[in-house]
Amino acid sequence: MYGFNGKVLFVDLTTGSIKEESLPEKTYRQFVGGQGLGARILYGHMKPKADPLGPDNMIGFVTGLLTGFNVHGARFQIVAKSPVTGGWGDANIGGSFAAELKGAGYDGVFFTGISPKPVYLFLDEGKAELRDASAIWGSDTVMTESGIRDELGDKRIKVTCIGPAGEKQSLLAAIIHEGCAAARDGLASVMGSKRLKAVAARGNKKAPLAQPEQFSTLRKQYLQSVKETDHPFVPMFKQWGTCSFVSPHVTSGGSPVKNFQLHGEESFPTHGKLNGDEVTKYQVKKHGCLGCPMGCKGWLKVEDSPYGVIEGTKPEYETLIMMGSNCLIDDVVSIIKANDLCNRYGLDTIGVGASIAFAMECWERGVISEKDTDGIKLNWGDAEAMVKMVEKIGKREGFGAVLADGPQKAASRLGQGSEEWAIHTAGTSLPAHDPRQKLGHAWGYVCDPSPSRHTCSTFIQWHAMGAPFWSADIIPQSDLTDAGAGASVWALCSDLERLWWAAGLCEFGICPDSMPLIELITAATGWDFTLEEGLKAGRRIQTLRQAFNIREGVSTDGWRLPKRLEAAMPDGPAKDTKLDFKAMKENGYRALGWDPKTGKPLDSSLEGLELKELVGTYS
Numbered sequence: 001m002y003g004f005n006g007k008v009l010f011v012d013l014t015t016g017s018i019k020e021e022s023l024p025e026k027t028y029r030q031f032v033g034g035q036g037l038g039a040r041i042l043y044g045h046m047k048p049k050a051d052p053l054g055p056d057n058m059i060g061f062v063t064g065l066l067t068g069f070n071v072h073g074a075r076f077q078i079v080a081k082s083p084v085t086g087g088w089g090d091a092n093i094g095g096s097f098a099a100e101l102k103g104a105g106y107d108g109v110f111f112t113g114i115s116p117k118p119v120y121l122f123l124d125e126g127k128a129e130l131r132d133a134s135a136i137w138g139s140d141t142v143m144t145e146s147g148i149r150d151e152l153g154d155k156r157i158k159v160t161c162i163g164p165a166g167e168k169q170s171l172l173a174a175i176i177h178e179g180c181a182a183a184r185d186g187l188a189s190v191m192g193s194k195r196l197k198a199v200a201a202r203g204n205k206k207a208p209l210a211q212p213e214q215f216s217t218l219r220k221q222y223l224q225s226v227k228e229t230d231h232p233f234v235p236m237f238k239q240w241g242t243c244s245f246v247s248p249h250v251t252s253g254g255s256p257v258k259n260f261q262l263h264g265e266e267s268f269p270t271h272g273k274l275n276g277d278e279v280t281k282y283q284v285k286k287h288g289c290l291g292c293p294m295g296c297k298g299w300l301k302v303e304d305s306p307y308g309v310i311e312g313t314k315p316e317y318e319t320l321i322m323m324g325s326n327c328l329i330d331d332v333v334s335i336i337k338a339n340d341l342c343n344r345y346g347l348d349t350i351g352v353g354a355s356i357a358f359a360m361e362c363w364e365r366g367v368i369s370e371k372d373t374d375g376i377k378l379n380w381g382d383a384e385a386m387v388k389m390v391e392k393i394g395k396r397e398g399f400g401a402v403l404a405d406g407p408q409k410a411a412s413r414l415g416q417g418s419e420e421w422a423i424h425t426a427g428t429s430l431p432a433h434d435p436r437q438k439l440g441h442a443w444g445y446v447c448d449p450s451p452s453r454h455t456c457s458t459f460i461q462w463h464a465m466g467a468p469f470w471s472a473d474i475i476p477q478s479d480l481t482d483a484g485a486g487a488s489v490w491a492l493c494s495d496l497e498r499l500w501w502a503a504g505l506c507e508f509g510i511c512p513d514s515m516p517l518i519e520l521i522t523a524a525t526g527w528d529f530t531l532e533e534g535l536k537a538g539r540r541i542q543t544l545r546q547a548f549n550i551r552e553g554v555s556t557d558g559w560r561l562p563k564r565l566e567a568a569m570p571d572g573p574a575k576d577t578k579l580d581f582k583a584m585k586e587n588g589y590r591a592l593g594w595d596p597k598t599g600k601p602l603d604s605s606l607e608g609l610e611l612k613e614l615v616g617t618y619s
C-alpha cells in the first residue's frame with residue numbers, strides 16, 4: 001500500500017495491552033484518513049452507548065493521507081464520543097506532531113479503558129510503550145511537553161497532551177501541542193478520564209509514495225503558486241494570521257459583541273485595538289506548522305504588563321473576539337495573557353470566552369454577585385476580572401468550577417432564567433461568528449453532526465463571502481438565505497470539506513485556489529482517484545459521523561440554536577436578517593440523504609455509499 005503505513009494501534013489503558021492492526025486498502029480508499037478513518041474505526045470498535053467519560057469510550061489520534069509529505073501543514077484529527085453532545089466528537093491540531101506519529105509507523109492510535117495511574121504513550125520508530133506520568137500529572141502543557149522530552153532525552157520528540165483542566169475533566173478542556181489546541185467537543189476531558197496525560201512520538205519513516213516524481217512535481221507547483229497567488233487572504237495569513245480578521249468581521253457585523261447581543265462597529269468601536277499589528281507588535285518570532293508555505297502563527301513576548309512578562313503564542317481571531325468584543329474587552333495584553341493561560345491549563349478559548357461573557361451577563365442582570373464569584377466583579381469590559389476567571393476555570397476552583405463545563409452547564413447550575421443567555425447548541429458554545437451575518441456558518445451550525453462548529457463550515461462560508469477557493473468553481477451560486485436552494489450548496493461544500501480534512505491538510509490551504517488535491521492523492525496512492533470519488537468519500541464520512549450520533553441515541557432533531565439567534569438580527573449591517581434554521585436543517589439533512597426530521601441516514605443512502613453494513617445498526 002502507498003501513502004499510508006497500513007496499520008493502526010489499539011491501546012487498552014486498563015490492562016496496558018497494545019495491539020497493532022493492519023487495515024485493508026479498501027478502508028483507506030473509502031475513508032481517506034483523518035476523521036474519515038477515525039469515524040470508521042470508532043463505529044466498528046467502540047461499544048455503542050459508551051459512557052463518554054468511562055472505560056468503553058474510545059479516543060483516537062489519526063493522521064491524514066497527505067500527513068508527512070509537506071504539502072500544506074500536517075494536521076491530525078482526534079476523535080471520540082463527545083462528553084459535551086453525547087454524540088460524535090472530533091477536533092484537530094496542526095504543529096508537527098502528526099508527521100512524527102505517521103513517521104513512527106502508525107496511521108493512528110486508539111485508546112480505550114482507564115489506566116490505574118497517569119500514563120503517557122511513547123511511539124518510537126515502530127515501538128510503543130506506556131510510561132508512568134505520575135510525576136507530570138498536574139503540570140501545565142508547556143511543562144508537560146518539555147518534561148517528557150527531557151525524560152526521553154531527545155528535544156526532537158513531539159508531544160500532544162492535556163493540562164490540569166483536562167485532568168479535572170472540564171468540558172472546556174483542550175488537547176494542546178506546541179501552543180495549538182484541539183479544543184472543541186470536550187475531548188481533553190476524555191483523555192483526563194482515562195488518566196492519559198500525553199502521547200509522544202518520534203519517527204522518520206516515510207510512507208512510500210506510488211509516484212514519487214509526479215508527487216514532487218505537483219507539490220513544487222503548489223508551493224510556487226502560494227508564492228505567486230493574488231488571493232487577498234494569503235498575504236493576510238502570512239503577515240498577521242487570523243488576528244487580521246478582527247476589524248473586518250466586527251465591521252461587517254459578523255462578530256458577536258456583548259454575548260451575541262450586539263453587532264457592528266458602533267457596538268464595539270475600539271475593535272482596532274485587537275486587530276493585526278496591535279497583536280503582532282509583540283511578536284518575537286513568526287512560525288508555522290510543519291510543511292506549511294504560509295506560516296500564520298507567531299510567538300509573542302510582552303515585557304511589561306500588569307501580569308508581568310507574558311510569553312506565548314499569538315491569539316487567533318476566535319480568541320480575540322470571544323474574550324474581546326464578546327466580553328466588551330479591548331485590552332489586547334489581557335487577551336494575550338488569557339490566551340496563554342488557556343494554552344497552559346489546556347482550555348478552549350472559544351468556550352472560555354463564551355462562559356465568561358455568559359457570567360458577565362448574569363452579573364449585569366443580578367443573578368450573581370461578588371459572594372458567588374469569589375469577590376471578582378464580572379462587569380462588562382473588565383479585562384483583569386476576565387483573566388482572573390480564566391485562571392479559576394483552569395483550576396476548576398470557586399466560581400471557576402461553575403463555568404468549567406461551558407455556558408449550558410453553568411446556566412443549569414445557576415438557574416434563575418439564565419438559560420436564555422447561555423449561547424450554545426447541545427452544550428457546544430457558539431464560536432465567534434454570528435450565523436445571521438455569516439450565512440455559510442449558519443448551515444454548518446445546524447446541519448453538521450458536530451453542531452455549531454465554524455471549522456465544519458469553512459468551505460460554505462468562503463463560498464458565502466465570494467472568496468475564491470479550491471474547487472469553488474463546481475459550487476452553484478445560490479441564495480444561502482433560501483432554505484431550499486442553499487441546501488444543495490451545503491451538501492456539496494460539506495462533501496468537499498470532509499475530503500479535505502481526511503487528507504490531513506490545513507483548511508487555510510484552500511485559499512490559494514491551486515491545490516492539486518486529486519492529483520496528489522493519485523500520485524501518493526496510485527489509485528485512479530477522481531473528484532467524484534473524493535466527493536463520495538466526503539459524503540460517506542459525513543454520513544458515518546451522523547450515523548454515530550444516531551446510534552448513540554442523540555436526538556439531533558432537538559438541537560437548536562439559542563433563542564437569541566433565532567430572532568431577527570437586532571443591529572449592525574445584517575440588521576433584521578432572520579433565518580429559518582428549522583427549514584435549513586431539514587433541507588440540509590435531506591440534501592445529504594438523511595431523514596429530514598430525525599437526521600437518520602436513509603438505508604438507500606447507506607447502500608449508495610457502500611455502507612450497507614450499517615443498515616439496522618441503529619433504530
Ligand code: SF4
Pocket residue numbers: 072073074094095237287288289292293294295296297506507508509
Ligand atoms: S496556515 Fe497556519 S494553521 Fe495552517 S498549516 Fe500553515 S501555519 Fe498551520
